[in-house]
Structure formats: structure tokens, C-alpha cells
Amino acid sequence: MTSTTAVMGNYGRADLAFSHGEGSWLISTDGDRYLDFATGIAVNTLGHSHPKLVDALTRQAGKLWHVSNLYNIPEQAELAQILAKRSGLDQVFFCNSGAEATEAAVKMARRAMHHMGHHNRHKILCAEGAFHGRTIAMLAATDRPAFREGFGPMPDGFGHFPFGNMNALRDQLISDAESGAPEIAAVMVESVQGEGGARPLPDGFLAELRAVTNEVGCLLIADEVQIGVGRSGHLFSFEPSGIKPDIIAMAKGLAGGFPIGAVIATEAVGSAMTPGSHGSTFGGNPLAMQAACAVLDVLDADFLADMRSRSAMLFAELDGLKQKHQAIIEIRGNGFLIGLVLADHLTPLDVMAACRAHHMLVVPAAANTVRLLPPLNVRTEDIHHAVAVLDTVLSACEEKASHNHD
Ligand SMILES: *Cc1c(COP(=O)(O)O)cnc(C)c1O
Numbered sequence: 001m002t003s004t005t006a007v008m009g010n011y012g013r014a015d016l017a018f019s020h021g022e023g024s025w026l027i028s029t030d031g032d033r034y035l036d037f038a039t040g041i042a043v044n045t046l047g048h049s050h051p052k053l054v055d056a057l058t059r060q061a062g063k064l065w066h067v068s069n070l071y072n073i074p075e076q077a078e079l080a081q082i083l084a085k086r087s088g089l090d091q092v093f094f095c096n097s098g099a100e101a102t103e104a105a106v107k108m109a110r111r112a113m114h115h116m117g118h119h120n121r122h123k124i125l126c127a128e129g130a131f132h133g134r135t136i137a138m139l140a141a142t143d144r145p146a147f148r149e150g151f152g153p154m155p156d157g158f159g160h161f162p163f164g165n166m167n168a169l170r171d172q173l174i175s176d177a178e179s180g181a182p183e184i185a186a187v188m189v190e191s192v193q194g195e196g197g198a199r200p201l202p203d204g205f206l207a208e209l210r211a212v213t214n215e216v217g218c219l220l221i222a223d224e225v226q227i228g229v230g231r232s233g234h235l236f237s238f239e240p241s242g243i244k245p246d247i248i249a250m251a252k253g254l255a256g257g258f259p260i261g262a263v264i265a266t267e268a269v270g271s272a273m274t275p276g277s278h279g280s281t282f283g284g285n286p287l288a289m290q291a292a293c294a295v296l297d298v299l300d301a302d303f304l305a306d307m308r309s310r311s312a313m314l315f316a317e318l319d320g321l322k323q324k325h326q327a328i329i330e331i332r333g334n335g336f337l338i339g340l341v342l343a344d345h346l347t348p349l350d351v352m353a354a355c356r357a358h359h360m361l362v363v364p365a366a367a368n369t370v371r372l373l374p375p376l377n378v379r380t381e382d383i384h385h386a387v388a389v390l391d392t393v394l395s396a397c398e399e400k401a402s403h404n405h406d
Contacts, residue, residue: 014353014356016028016356017029018034020048020049021036021044021047021048021049022047022048022049023047023048023049023050023375023377023379023382024036024037024047024048024374024375024377024378024379024382025047025048025382026048026361032359033359034356034359034360034361035359035360035361035382035385035386035389036048036361036374036375037360037361037362037363037372037373037374037378037386038361038362038363038373039253039373039374039375040257041226041252041363041373042194042226042231042252042253042337042373043252043253043256043257044253044256044257044375045229045230045231045253045254045256045257045295045299045375045376046256046295046298046375046376046377047375047377047378048257048375050256050298050377052294052297052298053256053257053291053294053295055294056290056291056293056294057258057287057290057291057294059290060075060286060287060290061287063286064286065285065286065287066282066285066286066287067286068281069279069280069281069283069284073284073286073289075284075286075289075290075293076092076094076284076289078289078293079092079094079262079289079292079293079296080092080094082293082296083250083262083264083296084264086235086236086296087235087236087244087248087264088244089244089245089246089248089264089265089266090265090266090267090270091264091265091266091267091269091270091273092262092263092264092265093108093262093263093265093270093273093278093283094260094261094262094280094283094284094285094288094289095251095260095261095262095263095280095282095283096259096260096261096280096282096283096285096288097133097251097259097260097261098132098133098225098226098249098251098252098261099132099133099134099135099138100133100135100251100261100280100283101225101249101250101251101261101262101263102132102133102138102141102188102221102223102225102249103133103135103137103138104249104261104263104278105188105221105223105247105248105249105263106124106137106141106186106188106221107278108247108263108265108269108270108272108273108278109124109185109186109219109221109246109247109269110122110157110185111272111273111277112185112219112246112268112269112272113185113219114272115271115272116272118182118185118217120181120182120183121182121183121184121185121218122157122183122185123157123158123159123176123183123184123185124141124157124158124159124184124185124186124187124188124221125158125159125160125161125169125172125173125184125186125187125188126141126142126143126158126159126160126161126187126188126189127143127160127161127162127163127164127189127190127193127196128143128160128161128162128163129143129163129193129196129197129199129366129367130142130143130160130188130189130190130193130196130223131143131144131190131193131194131195131196132188132223132225133225134147136151136154136155137155137158139151139154140154140155140156140157140158141158141188143160143196144195144366159172159184161187163193163196163199164199164201164202164205166202166205166208166209166212169187169209169212170208170212172184173187173212173213173216173218174212174215174216176216177215177216177217177218182216182217182218184216184218185218185219186213186218186219186220186221186246186247187209187213187218187219187220187221188221188222188223189201189206189209189220189221189222189223190222190223190224190225190226190227191206191222191224191227191232191237191238191241191334192226192227192232192237192333192334192337194225194226194227194337194365194371195226195365195366196365196366196367197339197341197365197366197367197368197369197371198332198333198334198337198338198339198365198369198371199332199333199339199367200332200333200334204241206238206241206243207241207242207243209243210241210243210244210245219246219247219269220243220245220246220247221245221246221247221248221249222236222237222238222245222247222248222249223249224236224237224238224248224249224250225249225250225251225252225261226252226337227334227335227337228248228250228252228253228254229250229252229253229254229295229299230253230299230303230304230307230335230376231253231334231335231336231337231373231376232334232335232337233304233307233308233311233334233335233336234304234335235296235299235304236248237334237335244266246265246266246268246269247263247264247265247266247269248263248264248265249261249262249263250262250263250264253295253376254292254295255288255291255292255295256291256292256294256295257291258287258288258291258292259282259288260288260291260292261283262292298377299376303376303377307335307336307376307377308335310378310380310383311335311336313380313383314336314338314372314374314383314386314387315331315338317383317384317387318331318338318340318387318390319331320387321387321390321391321394324391324394325391325394325395325398326343326398327342327343327345327346327394327397327398327401328340328341328342328343328394329341329342329343333371333372336372336373336374336375336376336378337371337373338371338372338373339365339367339369339370339371339372340369340370340372340390341367341368341369342368342369342370344368345401345404346368346397346401347368348364348365348368348369348370349364350397351370351393351394351397352364352370354393354396354397355389355390355393358389358392358393359389360386360389360390372386374386
């Protein structure tokens with residue numbers, strides 16, 4: 001297919017464009033209203049045109065857009081303090097995207113080991129099915145062979161363990177520690193794999209992982225890029241497990257739609273990052289900082305408690321759909337990162353296209369899963385509407401599939 005624009009063809013795009021948004025709704029350039037259960041892939045935390053976010057950004061836009069990290073940036077200090085306080089960690093580095101955050105998290109883990117005199121501990125273990133971004137290094141961390149095709153060679157220093165399998169992971173960590181020349185610097189996990197199909201780690205996994213990483217002296221990196229910023233129903237998804245990671249990577253929803261990345265680290269890790277060790281021209285830009293402060297201001301304990309009850313309602317309604325439709329074999333995820341695992345005769349792209357035809361946006365994922373990523377402030381009537389659309393779409397998909405079998 002020849003492209004009709006000068007935009008590179010590296011995305012499979014729907015022939016649809018939007019002119020503006022209001023809350024959980026996007027308005028297309030044709031004037032149609034779409035219910036947004038995609039949120040730009042977990043980015044529009046508070047939907048579209050949230051007055052507090054618009055206000056924070058436009059006020060900053062009239063004052064100062066950019067200064068270099070050669071100077072103090074008070075807006076960074078403000079956001080860093082909020083993130084440190086709410087995570088229980090100590091220091092924050094700012095960048096502009098998820099891959100930059102995960103990559104910086106890996107650099108920090110290696111550097112911290114180096115700083116402590118463990119010069120061989122450079123390896124990062126990730127889960128099978130993980131997605132950590134698309135830079136060359138993060139492609140090695142990400143477990144999607146198709147994404148690597150033609151981009152090799154992959155850098156060394158990354159390995160994978162079977163998803164959710166604590167025994168296998170513990171064996172790898174212990175045998176590395178007992179080898180006499182340990183190589184593993186850190187384990188990096190998403191508590192719910194987003195791109196991997198809204199797959200949550202088994203209950204108790206994070207607590208066991210924290211215990212075994214402490215035992216062998218390696219670091220724990222939480223990739224909260226997608227599940228963080230309240231999407232799990234808690235500001236950080238690991239909160240209910242009671243653990244504290246050494247390093248937390250954040251991005252997507254942190255500034256509600258303004259580009260941002262952040263890495264939160266303990267004092268022990270952060271102290272290895274001496275002046276000149278890492279940097280980013282745009283990282284910690286005042287516009288991004290103000291937008292993120294406004295998002296975090298909205299995501300207080302009351303908001304999150306209310307969100308958890310709306311999430312429970314959505315899960316209950318989806319469970320009803322699963323009873324009714326053989327097309328859904330599993331509902332999984334956490335908070336507002338929800339996966340509908342489809343039966344083999346359906347594909348996520350078919351369901352996504354059918355939803356779009358009914359003016360609702362959803363996101364495909366691996367493992368034959370459709371992802372629902374509503375804004376965290378989605379209203380209950382919009383949740384009911386979404387479930388009604390899915391009901392219609394699944395009935396139509398099933399009918400089509402049964403005709404294909406005739
Ligand atoms: C999206 C994502 C990334 C990469 O973020 P980009 O901003 O696209 O670079 C990394 N980790 C996880 C868990 C993600 O979902």
C-alpha cells in the first residue's frame with residue numbers, strides 16, 4: 001500500500017482522526033462522539049480537557065516552557081517531593097517517555113552495582129511476555145521476538161524467566177548468587193503486563209520476589225509505566241503487596257497526556273548517579289512537571305477509593321458478559337487495566353474494529369486479548385454504555401463466526 005502522507009508507515013492506523021475531547025469522549029473530525037476506553041494507551045488518566053490540567057498547563061505555558069538542567073527547576077523539586085513521599089522512595093530522575101524511564105532504571109541498577117563494587121552484576125531479568133519499550137536496549141528486555149526483527153544485534157545483559165513462576169525465578173537468582181561470580185543486577189517486572197495482555201502476577205509474587213532479591217542482593221525494578229499512576233486503583237500498583245521496589249519507572253499517565261517519564265529510586269541507588277552520569281535535554285520540563293502535579297493532586301485517597309468501586313462495578317458487569325458470550329474466555333487485570341481474553345475464533349483487531357464501528361475505542365494486546373483502559377474518572381453511566389456496546393459487538397462477532405463455520 002502506498003502511503004498518502006509523508007508520515008512514516010510504522011503504525012497500523014485506523015482511518016480516523018479526532019479534533020477534541022471532553023471527559024471520557026473524543027469527538028472525531030467528522031463530528032462523531034467516541035467513548036474512549038483506550039485513553040491513548042493508558043495516558044489520558046483524567047480523560048480529555050480536565051479543567052485542572054488545562055489550567056495547570058496553560059498557566060505554565062504563559063510563564064516558561066523550557067530551561068536546561070544546568071539550572072535548578074523548582075517545578076521538578078515539587079513533583080519529585082510528591083513522588084518520593086507517596087512511593088516511600090527517595091530520589092527522582094525525570095525524562096520524557098516510558099522507554100527512557102525503563103532504560104534509565106536499568107542504567108541505575110547497573111550503576112548502583114558498579115558503585116558497590118559488584119562490577120560483574122549487569123544482567124537484568126525480565127518476565128516472559130514483558131514489554132518495557134522499543135529502544136534497542138529495551139527491545140532486549142521486551143519479550144516479543146517480532147518487535148526485534150531486523151533490529152539486531154540485541155545488546156547483552158538481559159534474560160527472561162517464565163511469567164509468574166516464582167520457583168523458576170528463585171532458582172535462577174539463587175544459582176547466579178551461588179555461582180561465585182554473580183551477574184544479575186536486578187529483576188524488572190510489570191505487576192500487570194499491559195501489552196502482554198493485562199496479565200497480573202499471581203498473588204503473593206511481589207512479596208516473594210522482594211524477599212528473594214534481598215536475599216541474593218539484587219535490585220527490584222517495578223515497571224509502573226502502564227499500571228502506575230492510579231490505574232491499579234492505587235497510585236503505585238505494588239502498594240497492596242506491602243513491598244517497596246528499589247527503582248520505579250513511570251511514564252504514560254503521569255502527566256495526563258503531556259509527555260513525561262520518571263524514575264524513582266532509593267537513596268542507595270540514587271547516590272550512584274553522580275553529576276554527569278545520566279541526563280536528558282527535555283527531562284523535567286516545567287510544562288510536564290506542572291501537568292503531573294495537577295494529575296497527582298486529583299489522585300488522592302478518596303478519588304482512588306471511588307475509582308476502585310467503579311472498577312469493581314465494571315468487572316462485575318464484564319463477568320455478566322462472560323457468562324453470556326462464549327467469545328470471552330477470561331476477564332483479567334486490575335483496576336482500569338482490564339483484559340478480555342478472546343476465544344480462538346476471534347481476534348483483538350476484529351473486536352477493536354467492531355467496537356470502533358459502534359463508536360467505542362479499545363486497545364488490542366498480546367495473548368488474544370482486548371484491553372479496556374478507561375480514564376480513571378470515567379463515570380458510571382459511561383461504564384454501563386461501554387458494557388452495552390461490548391455486548392452488541394460480541395453478539396455480532398459470534399454470529400459472524402458461526403456463519404463462517406456453516
Ligand atoms: C508503554 C510501556 C513502555 C514504553 O513506553 P513508551 O513511552 O512507549 O516508550 C514501557 N513499559 C511499559 C510497561 C509500557 O506499558
